[in-house]
Amino acid sequence: QKEVEQDPGPLSVPEGAIVSLNCTYSNSAFQYFMWYRQYSRKGPELLMYTYSSGNKEDGRFTAQVDKSSKYISLFIRDSQPSDSATYLCAMRLEGAQKLVFGQGTRLTINP
Amino acid sequence: KAGVTQTPRYLIKTRGQQVTLSCSPISGHRSVSWYQQTPGQGLQFLFEYFSETQRNKGNFPGRFSGRQFSNSRSEMNVSTLELGDSALYLCASSSQGWGPDTQYFGPGTRLTVL
Numbered sequence: 001q002k003e004v005e006q007d008p009g010p011l012s013v014p015e016g017a018i019v020s021l022n023c024t025y026s027n028s029a030f031q032y033f034m035w036y037r038q039y040s041r042k043g044p045e046l047l048m049y050t051y052s053s054g055n056k057e058d059g060r061f062t063a064q065v066d067k068s069s070k071y072i073s074l075f076i077r078d079s080q081p082s083d084s085a086t087y088l089c090a091m092r093l094e095g096a097q098k099l100v101f102g103q104g105t106r107l108t109i110n111p
Numbered sequence: 112k113a114g115v116t117q118t119p120r121y122l123i124k125t126r127g128q129q130v131t132l133s134c135s136p137i138s139g140h141r142s143v144s145w146y147q148q149t150p151g152q153g154l155q156f157l158f159e160y161f162s163e164t165q166r167n168k169g170n171f172p173g174r175f176s177g178r179q180f181s182n183s184r185s186e187m188n189v190s191t192l193e194l195g196d197s198a199l200y201l202c203a204s205s206s207q208g209w210g211p212d213t214q215y216f217g218p219g220t221r222l223t224v225l
């Protein structure tokens with residue numbers, strides 16, 4: 001079983017829809033949680049970064065962490081075709097730089 | 112600030128050869144991590160360097176090695192290339208490498224082994 005599980009999709013939604021992306025993890029010691037966006041043939045770009053349970057909002061993006069359930073989510077409101085990319089969840093332990101990634105979810109927003 | 116840069120962007124090698132990839136972190140960043148990305152395995156951690164010392168290593172064979180220079184630039188080397196080493200190699204840098212430090216990725220080097 002992988003430490004971080006993420007549905008690879010693909011996920012296809014119409015423009016303007018609310019998108020929900022999720023990851024579950026098995027190691028309760030993970031302290032820092034990130035969402036990266038990766039366009040084709042590019043490096044991952046940091047979108048959201050949280051280190052406590054609860055919600056964090058940045059523009060159209062909301063990251064949610066539930067440490068008791070070992071579950072994190074990313075919500076995208078008013079989705080745009082430019083949001084079409086692969087979304088990767090990542091997490092790490094306190095005191096370590098090693099990021100453990102989910103498999104990534106390929107998202108397509110249809111105009 | 113300029114982002115993380117990686118050179119070369121594309122490489123084609125044949126089995127048995129060796130290859131060296133280069134990474135320049137964001138100015139002022141002292142921690143550099145390397146990752147391998149493949150369609151089957153996703154993103155996997157190779158190793159991390161801080162102040163010229165390897166602090167963490169992932170579960171890869173000894174053919175994969177790296178080093179960091181005093182200016183924080185880093186190189187990784189893969190010897191005796193195998194077909195399965197074809198991947199996107201990503202470098203990420205962070206400021207201090209601990210606490211709530213965030214990692215910023217470069218564009219990657221795409222290595223194809225024939």
